[in-house]
Amino acid sequence: MRQGMLKLALATIACLSVTVVAQIPTIKITSNGEPVTTTVPPNQANCFVGCVKIMDYVNMTNFELIDPNNSRNNLTVLPENNGGESDSIRVRGNSTALPEYKKKAYRIKFDKKQSLFGRPAAKSWNLLANYYDQTFALNAIAFRLGKKIMPGFTPNSEFVHLYLNEQYRGIYQLTEQMQVNPGRVDIDKLRGFLVEFDFRDLESDQVGFPAPSPYTTMKNVRVRSPELGGCDTNPLKECNINNDTVKFVQTEINDMFSRVDKNNDPWSKMDVDSWARYVLIQQAIDNLDFNSGTDAAGGYPPGSNYAYKDAGTKIFAGPLWDFDLAASVSMSNYPKHFYTTSEAIRPKNTFYRKLWDDNQFKCKFKEAWTDNKSFFETIPAFIDSIANVLAPHAQANFTTGLYETTSTFKPTIPKTEAEYKTEVGKLKTWWNSRMTFFNTEVNKLTATNCVPSPSSSSTAPSSSSSSNVTAMLPQIANGPLSAYAAPNAIILQNVPYNAKIEIYNLQGKRIYNSQFSTLNSQLRIGVQAKGIYIVKASFGSEKRILRVPVR
Numbered sequence: 339m340r341q342g343m344l345k346l347a348l349a350t351i352a353c354l355s356v357t358v359v360a361q362i363p364t365i366k367i368t369s370n371g372e373p374v375t376t377t378v379p380p381n382q383a384n385c386f387v388g389c390v391k392i393m394d395y396v397n398m399t400n401f402e403l404i405d406p407n408n409s410r411n412n413l414t415v416l417p418e419n420n421g422g423e424s425d426s427i428r429v430r431g432n433s434t435a436l437p438e439y440k441k442k443a444y445r446i447k448f449d450k451k452q453s454l455f456g457r458p459a460a461k462s463w464n465l466l467a468n469y470y471d472q473t474f475a476l477n478a479i480a481f482r483l484g485k486k487i488m489p490g491f492t493p494n495s496e497f498v499h500l501y502l503n504e505q506y507r508g509i510y511q512l513t514e515q516m517q518v519n520p521g522r523v524d525i526d527k528l529r530g531f532l533v534e535f536d537f538r539d540l541e542s543d544q545v546g547f548p549a550p551s552p553y554t555t556m557k558n559v560r561v562r563s564p565e566l567g568g569c570d571t572n573p574l575k576e577c578n579i580n581n582d583t584v585k586f587v588q589t590e591i592n593d594m595f596s597r598v599d600k601n602n603d604p605w606s607k608m609d610v611d612s613w614a615r616y617v618l619i620q621q622a623i624d625n626l627d628f629n630s631g632t633d634a635a636g637g638y639p640p641g642s643n644y645a646y647k648d649a650g651t652k653i654f655a656g657p658l659w660d661f662d663l664a665a666s667v668s669m670s671n672y673p674k675h676f677y678t679t680s681e682a683i684r685p686k687n688t689f690y691r692k693l694w695d696d697n698q699f700k701c702k703f704k705e706a707w708t709d710n711k712s713f714f715e716t717i718p719a720f721i722d723s724i725a726n727v728l729a730p731h732a733q734a735n736f737t738t739g740l741y742e743t744t745s746t747f748k749p750t751i752p753k754t755e756a757e758y759k760t761e762v763g764k765l766k767t768w769w770n771s772r773m774t775f776f777n778t779e780v781n782k783l784t785a786t787n788c789v790p791s792p793s794s795s796s797t798a799p800s801s802s803s804s805s806n807v808t809a810m811l812p813q814i815a816n817g818p819l820s821a822y823a824a825p826n827a828i829i830l831q832n833v834p835y836n837a838k839i840e841i842y843n844l845q846g847k848r849i850y851n852s853q854f855s856t857l858n859s860q861l862r863i864g865v866q867a868k869g870i871y872i873v874k875a876s877f878g879s880e881k882r883i884l885r886v887p888v889r
Contacts, residue, residue, distance in 0.1 A: 361406040361407060362498060362728070363406065363411065363499070364501065365510070366402040366501040367401055367427060367503070369396045370397040372396045372397075375437070376429045376436060377392045394428060396426060398417065399416075401425060415448060425449050428447075429443070429445075430442075431467075432538060433747070436745075440740040440742065440743065441740035441741060443466050443467040444502075445463070445464055448461045448463075455496050463513070463514065464512070465511070468510075469749070473762050474497065474509060474511065475720075478495060478720075479665075479721070480664070483717075487713075488615055488616065488619070489609075489656075493513045493522075493659070495513040497511055507740065508736075516644065516659055518532050518563035518565075520826070520827075520865065521849070525649070526862065530646065531562075531584075532562040532644065532646045533562060535549070535556045535643040536557065536558055537557045537639030537640065546560040546561055546579065550596070555688060556639060564584055566583060604696070607652060608652055608653045608654075608655075613693060616658070617655075618707060619658060621683045621685065623661060623665055624666060626664065629685060640690075644657055665765060701789070703780075704785055717769055721765060722766075728758075729762075732755050736751050737753060819837070820832060823887060823888045826865060826866075828862075828871060828873065829862055833854060836853070837877040838851075838876045838877070839852055839874070839875050841871055841872065842874065843867075844871075868889055870886070871886045871888060873886060
């Protein structure tokens with residue numbers, strides 16, 4: 339009898355487990371009554387590329403994050419009438435920011451730094467709509483590869499339901515803002531820089547300069563950092579590239595372009611490993627925004643391509659951004675590749691083609707693929723993990739009415755959970771085909787006298803916490819690698835070639851994780867709180883543990 343009851347209980351549990359819908363967190367935002375939208379000047383009503391868009395911030399009266407999986411992530415932010423900045427939200431993005439698109443992407447700006455989902459606290463966060471991506475997976479795939487393969491910062495992200503002014507807006511992807519900040523692109527805010535290469539025109543509040551010949555199809559180099567604040571309130575301030583605060587960036591970037599063009603020792607200026615890895619990920623995923631726009635005399639112009647430099651370092655490629663038009667997701671042409679010729683893995687832009695023709699670049703490109711090919715092949719399982727969570731919510735997302743548009747440039751939208759799963763299946767089929775094709779093409783590349791890196795950077799990402807941090811404490815290292823504290827920062831000196839650096843607080847939470855492909859004489863890593871931090875470094879066969887008290 340008891341055995342029969344047990345079988346019945348187990349059968350009931352099994353049945354319930356089938357019907358339980360996976361939960362994803364919810365973000366609820368209320369504005370001050372003003373619409374969060376975009377306007378364009380009347381003369382640009384039919385503009386698609388290079389439009390002047392007005393995307394003003396609107397004050398938020400409430401921000402609420404509810405995580406059914408971890409209540410520690412729950413957060414409510416109410417405005418403080420202190421006369422300072424206000425918590426606010428605005429539309430962000432490019433084509434989907436235009437008025438004819440209803441499902442907008444958003445940028446959130448808090449008046450005080452906030453930590454969302456345990457990420458380093460910051461004021462700015464993004465809500466990506468992934469309008470063109472029927473699977474929601476493409477940006478997440480790129481970020482996963484970036485965290486495994488790229489040095490430095492790659493954005494973290496979480497899928498959420500979004501309610502704006504009590505209206506359900508669908509599934510969104512919360513990400514960290516692409517900016518110079520501790521825990522993000524962590525470089526010197528005045529002596530380093532972050533730039534974006536993009537074919538779109540500069541917006542009114544952006545500082546930048548045209549790329550020099552022969553790389554004019556880069557069109558604009560936007561200076562994301564250093565930032566020139568106060569331009570909107572001080573019309574006499576010189577808020578352009580002639581400002582001494584940002585003028586040095588043009589000198590550095592133009593020198594880089596010149597060295598590449600003339601084959602004048604570009605790798606003394608640029609980190610070859612990061613540029614090879616950046617191009618590898620872009621081309622493996624077949625990202626349209628890496629080779630954007632229409633063909634031109636100088637090649638395809640790029641969109642949302644980034645590079646950065648810290649004080650005293652080379653110029654690094656990255657971080658990765660904007661992959662919702664990757665993997666042949668462009669409208670309904672699955673599973674066709676964008677480019678199926680023999681040059682299908684060669685970049686189309688003149689600048690990247692010049693890098694591609696460099697033997698040292700191709701050596702690093704092939705090495706990065708060989709070291710990480712097996713990780714690329716795990717992506718279909720990662721796609722499944724996303725689809726298993728999002729599939730039960732897909733129909734609600736796609737039937738909000740926000741995908742209706744008057745534009746002819748629009749995706750084919752799945753209307754049901756089954757149709758969503760079909761799109762996921764197409765993406766997995768495309769991915770497996772692409773990896774086979776890509777491997778064949780990489781093996782055809784000719785690269786001579788390649789010298790392998792002293793140690794591979796293909797080590798699997800470690801967990802965000804460690805259970806044996808306390809055991810590390812007595813093992814204080816000495817030798818060429820050293821560390822000391824600065825206000826709100828840890829300074830590492832003489833970081834060896836290809837070192838992997840992890841930093842933990844005493845609670846065992848990992849707050850920093852990166853691998854560097856070059857020797858760094860000094861690195862500054864920002865921390866949010868005072869206390870003792872454990873620096874774990876590995877390079878080659880050596881491992882070191884350092885304890886740094888930040889007071």
